[in-house]
Amino acid sequence: MATSSASKRLFKEYRGLSxxxxxxxxxxxxxxxxxxxWEALIQGPEGTPFEGxxxxxxxxxxxxxxxxxxxxxxxxxxxxxxxxxDGRVCISILxxxxxDPHQYEQASERWSPIQSTEKILxxxxxxxxxxxxxxxxxxxxxxxxRERRSDYEQxxxxxxxxxxxx
Amino acid sequence: xxxQTLNIPQxxxxxxxxxxxxxxxxxxxxxxxxxxxxxxxxxxxxxxTHVDQLAQMFPQCDRRQIAWDLxxxxxxxxATTERVLSGRGLDTPPASFNPPLSRSTPPSRxxxxxxxxxxxxxxxxxxxxxxxxxxxxxxxxxxxxxxxAWSSDRDERQANLQRRREEMILAARRKLEQKEKAKA
Numbered sequence: 587m588a589t590s591s592a593s594k595r596l597f598k599e600y601r602g603l604s605x606x607x608x609x610x611x612x613x614x615x616x617x618x619x620x621x622x623x624w625e626a627l628i629q630g631p632e633g634t635p636f637e638g639x640x641x642x643x644x645x646x647x648x649x650x651x652x653x654x655x656x657x658x659x660x661x662x663x664x665x666x667x668x669x670x671x672d673g674r675v676c677i678s679i680l681x682x683x684x685x686d687p688h689q690y691e692q693a694s695e696r697w698s699p700i701q702s703t704e705k706i707l708x709x710x711x712x713x714x715x716x717x718x719x720x721x722x723x724x725x726x727x728x729x730x731x732r733e734r735r736s737d738y739e740q741x742x743x744x745x746x747x748x749x750x751x752x
Numbered sequence: 753x754x755x756q757t758l759n760i761p762q763x764x765x766x767x768x769x770x771x772x773x774x775x776x777x778x779x780x781x782x783x784x785x786x787x788x789x790x791x792x793x794x795x796x797x798x799x800x801t802h803v804d805q806l807a808q809m810f811p812q813c814d815r816r817q818i819a820w821d822l823x824x825x826x827x828x829x830x831a832t833t834e835r836v837l838s839g840r841g842l843d844t845p846p847a848s849f850n851p852p853l854s855r856s857t858p859p860s861r862x863x864x865x866x867x868x869x870x871x872x873x874x875x876x877x878x879x880x881x882x883x884x885x886x887x888x889x890x891x892x893x894x895x896x897x898x899x900x901a902w903s904s905d906r907d908e909r910q911a912n913l914q915r916r917r918e919e920m921i922l923a924a925r926r927k928l929e930q931k932e933k934a935k936a
Contacts, residue, residue: 604913614913617910618906618909627917627920629924638924638927638931639924640920640921640924671811726811747928750875750925751874751875751876751925752925752932
């Protein structure tokens with residue numbers, strides 16, 4: 587039962603995202619045979635070094651979605667303070683309310699069933715523009731972002747070009 | 753008589769306590785030994801590829817610390833991953849701890865760059881090489897077809913999603929190409 591209500595909800599979100607996609611975001615299941623694995627494309631926000639880039643990410647939903655949040659992982663190289671070197675995204679909306687090892691996130695920012703995949707994707711997009719320095723997932727990128735911003739931006743731009751095959 | 757009946761339970765208790773404490777004393781040294789004994793045994797269980805994997809995932813962690821944590825949790829990669837992610841960090845291994853890393857460290861250098869291209873660029877990933885040249889003409893069609901993204905037909909939906917993905921990537925590539933041409 588839990589599984590079918592989860593896939594029903596995911597199907598509804600898929601329809602919403604297809605009919606009225608947020609600017610710069612394309613998302614949906616890899617195949618409809620498995621509603622629990624999605625692939626999303628996020629455009630780099632304008633006015634940031636990510637501008638012009640398109641970043642693919644994989645979303646894995648738990649069987650008890652929307653009680654528990656999905657996990658999100660970028661599939662191309664990302665140089666960002668809040669993205670682990672293996673691509674996993676570390677952002678408060680992907681954390682369940684009860685699980686906050688660092689105790690700095692507000693409950694309202696974290697995952698709850700009233701959030702949605704669309705909100706996650708929008709949050710991640712704005713995270714690209716404004717890294718959260720308090721919880722670096724990639725310590726080296728965070729340090730570079732703080733101390734050598736131009737080097738950081740150069741790496742990001744290089745990754746954008748590489749990911750588009752240029 | 754009353755004195756004796758009182759003494760018997762006391763005596764029983766005393767004997768039990770005595771037996772237990774003697775057994776405890778006797779058991780202690782072997783227990784200490786068995787705790788040491790599995791160490792060399794477990795040593796062989798640390799899979800260097802697991803250490804490589806974790807070191808790649810968490811470049812901020814020392815390889816010896818990773819190996820030490822793996823050894824203590826019986827080679828459980830997931831547990832070590834969780835531990836690092838939870839922010840608890842890894843313990844510093846004792847100086848006597850010599851994991852079999854020297855062998856795996858040099859090879860791990862080469863797989864690292866080799867592993868990077870395993871994330872192909874978007875053009876390769878979505879098989880768009882053939883569409884790059886033709887994309888310029890189709891640019892006009894895209895805005896028209898955007899209207900009906902949702903279809904009641906499952907295959908059509910899938911195709912629509914696929915098309916939207918491709919358009920997004922090709923448009924981004926086109927834009928970047930033009931920008932670079934303008935610069936040059």
